[in-house]
Amino acid sequence: MKSAAPGVSIIIPAFNEESVIRQCIYAALCQSVAPSEIIVVDNKSTDGTADLVRNMQDEYPDVPLILLRQDAEQGLIPTRNFGFNHASGEILGRIDADSMLEPDWVEHVQRAFADPEVMACTGPVLYYDMPMRRFGLQADDRMRRFVLKLAKKQYHFLFGSNMAIRRGAWDIISQDVCRDEEDQLHEDIDISVHLAEHALRIQYVPEMISGMSARRLEDSPKDYRYYVTRFERTYSAHKIHRRVLRVPMLIFMTVYYPAKLLRRVHQARTQLRVPRGGL
Template sequence: MQPAKPTVSIVIPAYNEESVIRQCLIAAIYQSMPAHEILVVDNRSTDRTADIVRHMQLEYPESPIKLLEQNEEQGLIPTRNHGLNQATGDVLGRIDADSVLEPDWVETVQTGFTDPVVAAATGPVVYYDMPMRRWGLKADDKMRQLVLKLARNQYHFLFGSNMALRRTAWEQIRGSTCRDERDEMHEDIDLSLHLAEQDLVIRYIPGMVSGMSARRLEDSPKDYRYYVTRFDRTYRAHEVNQRVLKIPMLIFMSIYYPAKVLRAVHTARTGRTAAPQR
């Protein structure tokens, strides 16, 4: 007898995401296997984010979209935590408001988590507002598999735009995850390290694909460098010193200028900076 496939919640922290939240939700709705619930956690948005979600609840009344509010404090981590704590699925998917899931994402996550050893999982991303998207997906996949191989499978990191963890694993680590009040770290790397500290298995699933925006390239060089060096600050907070773990940071630093040029050319040709709506 085949083991029952776990239910999957999708948690989407959101702050002023009116330009992208609709396309994110449409992709989450149109899945080959439906999500157990789709939780948008609004964090004091001052734009139309919450209104768009409410409108989509009316437009798609059979979809499991729920709108939550996290107004106690500003920040991604408390907003993420509120969503994960409120989610009721066996597996808690966590994506960004600019993520656009592939149509089989929920089904792929369900299959991956039928293995009881798997506590968390992540997959590659495709940048939908960049040229040569499928080539970019292959490159992203190869980079992640290379880092995992070089780390001898000791470390693998969740990616906030495309990740999932078993609810029991979240319950095991949620009391110890870093609050990062100074906003210096990568919250998804921190989550990964807390899982590793508990010997909880993170699985890389190549078919677990999410689209995301390359809007980070709009940052100034100074801001982009600060974003990338969050890797180092997160490692130091956990007293982790592995040279191989610097590879993603070096890759992100090296691609900034060429990727910025490619995105500018793509935007000029298409007139779009966001994914087309379905």
């Protein structure tokens, strides 16, 4: 007898995300295979984030859309942990508030975890507010495959905008993951390292696609560099010194200026576009 597919909880940490949270939740709702629950964990938002989630709960009363509040601490890591610890699914999906899942995301996550050896998985991202989106998706996918090949499949990093972890694996590492009170590290890579320390397998799933915003490009060069160099600080904090693992950092640094220019041109063209039917 074929066993039932594992239930997938989708956890969305949120802080002042009223501009994107509705589209994020809607994409999570419109899945070919329904998630067990969609959990938004509001972390001391001062805007309308929580109100928008409540409105969607009223709009979709039959959907397991849950709003939690994490007010004890400010920060992504305690908010993520709070969501993971309160989820009921066997699989804990983790996305950002600006993520927009492809309609078959849950389906591909379930397929990946049908292999009992898979303890976590991640996939490529599509930057939905950039031009040539599908080209960007292919480039992102190739970069991840390239890094995995260079690392001889011994390492793979999860991506917080598009990842899932088995409940049992989270239970093993949950007390070990770094708290990062000084906000120096990449929390998703930290999870990856702790999984590797326990020989828990991470699977790259190219069909597991999530859209995300390229709004990080709006950061100043100084802030963007600080964000990207979290790769270096995270690996150094764990005393990992393999140069190949710095490749994503170098790629992100290299594409900053051309990608920023491309985004500005795209935004300008979008604003100047005249609706059909004329003025």
